[in-house]
Amino acid sequence: MSSDPLVARHVLEFPGGYTRTTGPVIGRFLSELRARRVVGVRTAEGRVLVPPLEYDPATGEPVTGEYVEVGPAGTVTTCAWVDEPLDAHPLDRPFAWALIELDGADTALLHAVDAGDPKAIAPGTRVWPVWNDHPTGGITDISHFVPEVTKIVAPVRTEYRLQAGGALRVFLEGVARGVFLGGRCPSCAKVYVPYRMSCPECGAVIGEPVELPDTGTITTFAINNLPDPRAPQVPFVSAYILLDDADIPMIALVGGVPAHEVREGMRVRAVWAPPEERTASMTSVRWFAPMERS
Amino acid sequence: MNRCAVIGVGQTHYTTKRRDVSMAGLVREAALRALEDAGLTFKDVDAMVIGKAPDLFEGVMMPEAYLADALGAAGKPMMRVHTAGSVGGTTALVGASLIQAGVHERVLVVAYEKQSESNATWALSTHLPFSASLVVGAGGYFAPHIREYMRRSGAPGHIGTLVAVKDRLNALKNPYAHLRIPGIDQKTVESTPMLWEPIRYLETCPSSDGACAMILAAESAVTGTPAWVHGTAMRSEPIFRAGRDTVSPQAGKDCAADVYRQAGITDPRRQIDVAEVYVPFSWYEPMWLENLGFAAEGEGWKLTESGATALDGDIPWNASGGVLSSNPIGASGLIRFAEAALQVRGMAGEHQVDGARTALGHAYGGGAQFFAMWIVGRERP
Numbered sequence: 242m243s244s245d246p247l248v249a250r251h252v253l254e255f256p257g258g259y260t261r262t263t264g265p266v267i268g269r270f271l272s273e274l275r276a277r278r279v280v281g282v283r284t285a286e287g288r289v290l291v292p293p294l295e296y297d298p299a300t301g302e303p304v305t306g307e308y309v310e311v312g313p314a315g316t317v318t319t320c321a322w323v324d325e326p327l328d329a330h331p332l333d334r335p336f337a338w339a340l341i342e343l344d345g346a347d348t349a350l351l352h353a354v355d356a357g358d359p360k361a362i363a364p365g366t367r368v369w370p371v372w373n374d375h376p377t378g379g380i381t382d383i384s385h386f387v388p389e390v391t392k393i394v395a396p397v398r399t400e401y402r403l404q405a406g407g408a409l410r411v412f413l414e415g416v417a418r419g420v421f422l423g424g425r426c427p428s429c430a431k432v433y434v435p436y437r438m439s440c441p442e443c444g445a446v447i448g449e450p451v452e453l454p455d456t457g458t459i460t461t462f463a464i465n466n467l468p469d470p471r472a473p474q475v476p477f478v479s480a481y482i483l484l485d486d487a488d489i490p491m492i493a494l495v496g497g498v499p500a501h502e503v504r505e506g507m508r509v510r511a512v513w514a515p516p517e518e519r520t521a522s523m524t525s526v527r528w529f530a531p532m533e534r535s
Numbered sequence: 536m537n538r539c540a541v542i543g544v545g546q547t548h549y550t551t552k553r554r555d556v557s558m559a560g561l562v563r564e565a566a567l568r569a570l571e572d573a574g575l576t577f578k579d580v581d582a583m584v585i586g587k588a589p590d591l592f593e594g595v596m597m598p599e600a601y602l603a604d605a606l607g608a609a610g611k612p613m614m615r616v617h618t619a620g621s622v623g624g625t626t627a628l629v630g631a632s633l634i635q636a637g638v639h640e641r642v643l644v645v646a647y648e649k650q651s652e653s654n655a656t657w658a659l660s661t662h663l664p665f666s667a668s669l670v671v672g673a674g675g676y677f678a679p680h681i682r683e684y685m686r687r688s689g690a691p692g693h694i695g696t697l698v699a700v701k702d703r704l705n706a707l708k709n710p711y712a713h714l715r716i717p718g719i720d721q722k723t724v725e726s727t728p729m730l731w732e733p734i735r736y737l738e739t740c741p742s743s744d745g746a747c748a749m750i751l752a753a754e755s756a757v758t759g760t761p762a763w764v765h766g767t768a769m770r771s772e773p774i775f776r777a778g779r780d781t782v783s784p785q786a787g788k789d790c791a792a793d794v795y796r797q798a799g800i801t802d803p804r805r806q807i808d809v810a811e812v813y814v815p816f817s818w819y820e821p822m823w824l825e826n827l828g829f830a831a832e833g834e835g836w837k838l839t840e841s842g843a844t845a846l847d848g849d850i851p852w853n854a855s856g857g858v859l860s861s862n863p864i865g866a867s868g869l870i871r872f873a874e875a876a877l878q879v880r881g882m883a884g885e886h887q888v889d890g891a892r893t894a895l896g897h898a899y900g901g902g903a904q905f906f907a908m909w910i911v912g913r914e915r916p
């Protein structure tokens with residue numbers, strides 16, 4: 242003899258569903274919903290009940306015949322987060338049940354809020370209804386509520402065609418050949434690198450570029466602990482390097498030495514990419530490395 | 536030159552994200568508070584001058600056009616100022632010059648930044664093609680110059696942490712300040728990571744949303760309590776120049792000399808009662824102490840170490856908490872100028888320096904290449 246209990250599924254469902262005669266007050270509320278409006282009803286004491294009731298719960302007196310349009314937005318008075326929605330829930334993703342006091346109402350309406358994240362909803366959060374596409378005269382004519390728009394994303398994208406200036410082009414073409422080109426001011430004799438066509442100090446026109454050595458001295462530097470797409474690792478050292486014979490330092494990467502061993506006054510030499518990999522760009526210079534080590 | 540006075544100051548509460556207001560709402564909040572302080576309305580103001588840092592910070596081109604309505608500028612002259620981080624100071628000076636030149640009777644100056652709408656480090660490091668230089672944001676730019684200052688002056692490593700603590704303690708007395716770290720001490724600062732060595736996390740300024748506004752008036756249009764402008768100066772210098780001293784830029788020295796001459800100041804440490812100086816990284820306090828002539832070259836850090844620049848010292852610097860405590864970039868300079876005015880008006884509240892009669896407002900920007908300063912006083916010049 243089997244020891245299994247006798248088990249059977251049984252469904253109790255009135256065929257076609259019960260009807261509910263709404264009466265005039267609830268009927269008006271549902272009719273307004275079908276027309277995508279929310280109304281409350283005023284009590285004899287002047288309060289606006291939303292959803293409307295036929296009898297004022299405070300006094301037991303019938304409500305007045307005065308209907309007041311409220312909302313459509315409202316303020317959450319309290320809420321509960323639903324992490325795992327059930328089949329019968331209005332949303333198939335995590336949501337909040339919330340009591341919502343619609344603008345102009347004195348009571349709160351229970352509805353679902355699609356907030357996305359439990360941190361996005363709290364008492365005081367402003368919410369707006371999302372209407373069902375095919376209203377039929379029921380509370381689900383409001384599909385759910387969503388938080389008020391407080392921020393939009395404004396993508397801005399401007400595409401430029403950038404042409405290196407004449408002087409910079411001279412410098413970068415030098416870099417492609419493995420040399421640093423500077424310019425000597427004919428008036429104050431200062432040597433500027435990268436090569437430029439006028440002196441920022443006295444304004445004089447600078448003539449032909451001069452080749453500079455690829456060795457220099459670190460004047461000062463930072464040890465950067467924040468990642469940068471142009472640096473191979475963190476920490477990396479960005480240094481002011483005064484090339485020999487130049488009068489102004491360049492900012493460049495220092496490599497081939499642990500960051501904390503870099504010193505002011507350290508002698509460095511450029512580490513060039515192999516000739517076949519060089520282009521008219523600073524990526525042709527891998528970094529500067531200490532001379533005693535290179 | 537006509538006399539000019541600050542008759543109203545308005546600030547927003549500086550914070551990481553002002554989610555509740557638009558940029559227009561933010562500037563208006565500061566403007567209305569400044570007008571309220573002066574007992575005036577937009578109708579009583581002749582012109583508006585607005586300042587902010589690069590448009591790329593919020594991605595709004597020509598924000599002055601969009602913000603004219605919010606500032607009651609319909610039918611009135613309005614202009615925008617931009618000198619990078621010093622823009623707030625420059626904005627005040629442009630406004631003052633309109634009064635001093637006799638063009639207007641009352642001018643509203645306002646500056647703002649809503650940093651939360653994007654990311655300033657991104658905006659400052661756009662990695663243009665063909666760049667011959669490795670630019671790594673503001674901290675990466677200034678760290679080597681701080682290192683060079685430390686080497687030259689022989690300052691011990693803890694000086695930066697002293698300033699970081701002092702300014703944040705002052706911030707606890709300023710209801711508008713952004714960073715509030717009760718109980719902050721040297722240990723707290725030293726326990727934070729090096730971002731751009733030698734700059735630690737808590738030795739840098741925060742990223743803030745906020746706006747600051749002032750009402751400037753000619754003598755005949757003064758209402759309420761005035762702070763009188765005794766001197767104004769701006770200087771700039773090219774960022775790439777052979778022999779440029781990036782630790783103590785000549786433009787800063789020249790600007791200070793100019794503003795002191797106008798205000799009759801020969802000994803800033805003795806004659807100035809309180810200074811609001813643009814210090815976005817803590818080490819810039821000793822550096823600017825020297826650049827501004829409060830200490831001899833190489834001696835600024837000793838003044839900091841002695842406590843002279845603390846709220847109870849003989850020359851308080853950044854009683855408000857400074858840029859280290861609140862940094863809506865475009866507004867940061869204007870806040871310095873406004874706080875200087877509040878001090879000599881005796882309206883700085885809990886961070887008031889007793890009996891302050893003469894105050895310095897200072898701002899710098901770009902690669903320490905733009906400078907703006909003013910001296911304000913309780914007495915009419």
